Amino acid sequence: MADTSSIKGDLRLSNITKTYGDFTAVNDLSLTIPEGSFFALLGPSGCGKTTTLRMVAGLEEPTKGTISLGNTDITYTKPYQRPINTVFQNYALFPHLSIFENIAFGLRRRGIKDVKPQVEKALELVELSHLAGRKPTQLSGGQQQRIALARAIVNRPALLLLDEPLGALDLKLRRQMQIELKWIQKEVGLTFVHVTHDQEEAMTMADTIAVMNEGEIEQLGSPADLYDNPKTAFVANFLGQSNLIKGTISGNDGDNHIVDLFGQKISLAKNRSHAVDNSILAGIRPEKFRISRLETATSGNLLTGGKIEDVSYIGVSTQYQVLMPWGQELMVFEQNDDAVAPFSVGENVNISWESGFTFALRGDEDAEAGMEVEPEEIIDEDE
Amino acid sequence: MRKVSRWFQRNLIRIYAGVAFTYLLIPIAYTVAFSFNDGGKSNLIWKGFTFNNWLNPCGAPEVCTALGNSIKIGFLATTFATILGTMIAFAIGRHKFRGRSATNLLIFLPMATPEIVLGASLLSLFLTLKINPGFWPTVIAHVMFCISFVVVTVKARIASLDPRLEQAAMDLYANEVETFRRVTFPLVAPGIAGAALLAFSLSFDDFIITNFNSGTMTTFPKFVYVSAARGIPPQANVIGSSMFLIALVIVILGQIVGRKRAVK
Numbered sequence: 001m002a003d004t005s006s007i008k009g010d011l012r013l014s015n016i017t018k019t020y021g022d023f024t025a026v027n028d029l030s031l032t033i034p035e036g037s038f039f040a041l042l043g044p045s046g047c048g049k050t051t052t053l054r055m056v057a058g059l060e061e062p063t064k065g066t067i068s069l070g071n072t073d074i075t076y077t078k079p080y081q082r083p084i085n086t087v088f089q090n091y092a093l094f095p096h097l098s099i100f101e102n103i104a105f106g107l108r109r110r111g112i113k114d115v116k117p118q119v120e121k122a123l124e125l126v127e128l129s130h131l132a133g134r135k136p137t138q139l140s141g142g143q144q145q146r147i148a149l150a151r152a153i154v155n156r157p158a159l160l161l162l163d164e165p166l167g168a169l170d171l172k173l174r175r176q177m178q179i180e181l182k183w184i185q186k187e188v189g190l191t192f193v194h195v196t197h198d199q200e201e202a203m204t205m206a207d208t209i210a211v212m213n214e215g216e217i218e219q220l221g222s223p224a225d226l227y228d229n230p231k232t233a234f235v236a237n238f239l240g241q242s243n244l245i246k247g248t249i250s251g252n253d254g255d256n257h258i259v260d261l262f263g264q265k266i267s268l269a270k271n272r273s274h275a276v277d278n279s280i281l282a283g284i285r286p287e288k289f290r291i292s293r294l295e296t297a298t299s300g301n302l303l304t305g306g307k308i309e310d311v312s313y314i315g316v317s318t319q320y321q322v323l324m325p326w327g328q329e330l331m332v333f334e335q336n337d338d339a340v341a342p343f344s345v346g347e348n349v350n351i352s353w354e355s356g357f358t359f360a361l362r363g364d365e366d367a368e369a370g371m372e373v374e375p376e377e378i379i380d381e382d383e
Numbered sequence: 384m385r386k387v388s389r390w391f392q393r394n395l396i397r398i399y400a401g402v403a404f405t406y407l408l409i410p411i412a413y414t415v416a417f418s419f420n421d422g423g424k425s426n427l428i429w430k431g432f433t434f435n436n437w438l439n440p441c442g443a444p445e446v447c448t449a450l451g452n453s454i455k456i457g458f459l460a461t462t463f464a465t466i467l468g469t470m471i472a473f474a475i476g477r478h479k480f481r482g483r484s485a486t487n488l489l490i491f492l493p494m495a496t497p498e499i500v501l502g503a504s505l506l507s508l509f510l511t512l513k514i515n516p517g518f519w520p521t522v523i524a525h526v527m528f529c530i531s532f533v534v535v536t537v538k539a540r541i542a543s544l545d546p547r548l549e550q551a552a553m554d555l556y557a558n559e560v561e562t563f564r565r566v567t568f569p570l571v572a573p574g575i576a577g578a579a580l581l582a583f584s585l586s587f588d589d590f591i592i593t594n595f596n597s598g599t600m601t602t603f604p605k606f607v608y609v610s611a612a613r614g615i616p617p618q619a620n621v622i623g624s625s626m627f628l629i630a631l632v633i634v635i636l637g638q639i640v641g642r643k644r645a646v647k
Contacts, residue, residue, distance in 0.1 A: 059550050079553040092551035096569045105565075106555035151555070 009070020279363025425614025468533025540574025
């Protein structure tokens with residue numbers, strides 16, 4: 001019987017490090033998650049996101065650093081002494097208990113006598129009231145997922161942790177549950193911390209995303225921030241796709257840098273540059289590009305001398321690979337809105353875009369960081 | 384001709400199964416049949432059908448005393464072996480400590496050692512300690528070899544238990560004791576029950592080790608062995624058949640309960 005109701009507030013991780021022998025899973029991580037927010041820890045397999053979550057849950061102890069909730073230090077308290085509940089990756093429903101008893105488990109352990117109204121309310125929230133008497137093995141994956149959620153939410157924790165909660169569901173059900181989870185979070189007003197390797201899932205659901213790589217946070221911000229103005233090549237490639245072109249800053253024009261990309265000049269807003277010197281990687285998202293046949297005067301930036309290498313029609317858009325004079329293939333997504341006739345392989349084209357969409361990274365970064373990871377393919381557990 | 388061979392091909396598995404089952408069941412059928420033999424003291428030749436043996440299972444001298452001893456020893460050995468073995472299984476399956484692999488090996492030894500060696504060395508141990516063979520030395524001997532089987536069975540169950548279930552319990556405000564009581568134990572319990580049944584049948588069945596350490600006390604296997612010289616009384620067949628039937632009923636009930644649960 002643990003009374004944890006007085007502990008609440010923002011979750012604060014300060015200089016958290018977790019090592020296993022020689023391996024550093026989480027490296028000097030500091031993070032504040034405001035009360036009531038929907039926060040996502042996003043990163044590839046092995047980036048330390050699950051380890052971080054387990055430390056918050058109390059299932060692992062940090063090697064260094066502190067974790068506090070509001071004004072209470074919870075770094076070394078037991079899992080059952082924290083007002084934190086987890087939706088486990090494979091749900092971890094108790095196979096010997098009925099659905100009702102699974103949901104009532106946390107309430108009963110906290111010494112609540114009349115569990116029925118609360119359990120029923122939780123079942124209503126996930127729309128599975130009719131399954132109360134069943135055993136977990138008699139439920140489908142999606143139903144088990146909802147029960148796992150209900151079992152955690154019924155306790156009204158200060159913090160709800162979701163460890164790849166939708167990883168085992170098929171794509172369609174996953175999309176539906178994403179929207180539902182978001183709605184439930186608004187409905188109950190709890191702080192959700194969601195761990196995932198699926199960038200689309202993180203962007204759909206979270207208010208704030210922390211992108212993790214090799215035990216550290218690469219960038220933290222709203223989905224739009226991270227997508228439109230990534231700070232590192234890893235973020236640029238892990239969240240969606242990016243064209244990163246090597247270049248040098250050759251001059252200034254008011255609020256803009258003039259950038260030289262293999263002899264062609266483009267402009268870049270100074271406040272969208274994360275470079276430290278004149279050597280940069282200019283970044284443009286594939287859907288920001290426009291392809292044109294003639295060297296017509298286009299507003300914004302222009303790169304000439306491209307040649308269509310590959311065309312893939314995928315319904316909402318057509319994806320082109322355009323070979324540039326310096327040997328790099330750029331990716332271009334064109335909407336199929338009939339504004340331009342489709343291009344064919346071998347055509348000579350130019351590429352243009354609104355200069356405000358350009359971002360710049362440090363020139364010494366690996367342009368392929370975060371690319372080798374195919375998020376959709378990773379289904380196994382972190383660590 | 385071809386028709387016959389095709390029929391044969393199609394039913395080969397069934398024929399094979401039939402032969403195998405016949406082979407397995409003939410001794411049991413024989414035992415059951417001869418429990419109805421009006422054979423008197425020696426039960427070797429079929430002399431006529433009677434219910435007398437079943438109506439009077441304790442009719443032969445000593446048979447029920449021996450049975451009683453076997454059951455008592457079985458229950459005591461099962462109880463001790465199950466409790467100790469389960470604790471050992473949890474220690475080995477869940478914790479890392481110095482001497483863990485050595486313990487694993489030691490647990491395996493009684494299963495690998497020939498029973499005749501175990502029985503003889505236990506006897507010399509008891510005699511050295513000035514303990515006379517009899518009821519309690521037999522119980523101790525049975526506990527010893529049953530423990531190994533309990534540990535192996537329960538350990539397998541623990542290994543198959545998803546550690547996340549216990550983590551989930553802790554996450555849901557259950558402390559260590561409650562987690563064990565509400566989650567770990569109920570999930571391991573079927574393995575413990577299986578181990579206990581196995582221990583009982585091993586103990587009940589044991590002849591070699593018992594023969595060395597029981598002194599003048601008779602157990603059911605010992606009774607059967609000794610009386611084999613002059614002919615086993617049909618009462619022994621009655622008891623043997625009953626044992627078989629009881630086991631069969633338990634298995635069938637288990638299946639029915641299991642199926643009902645699955646349907647619900």
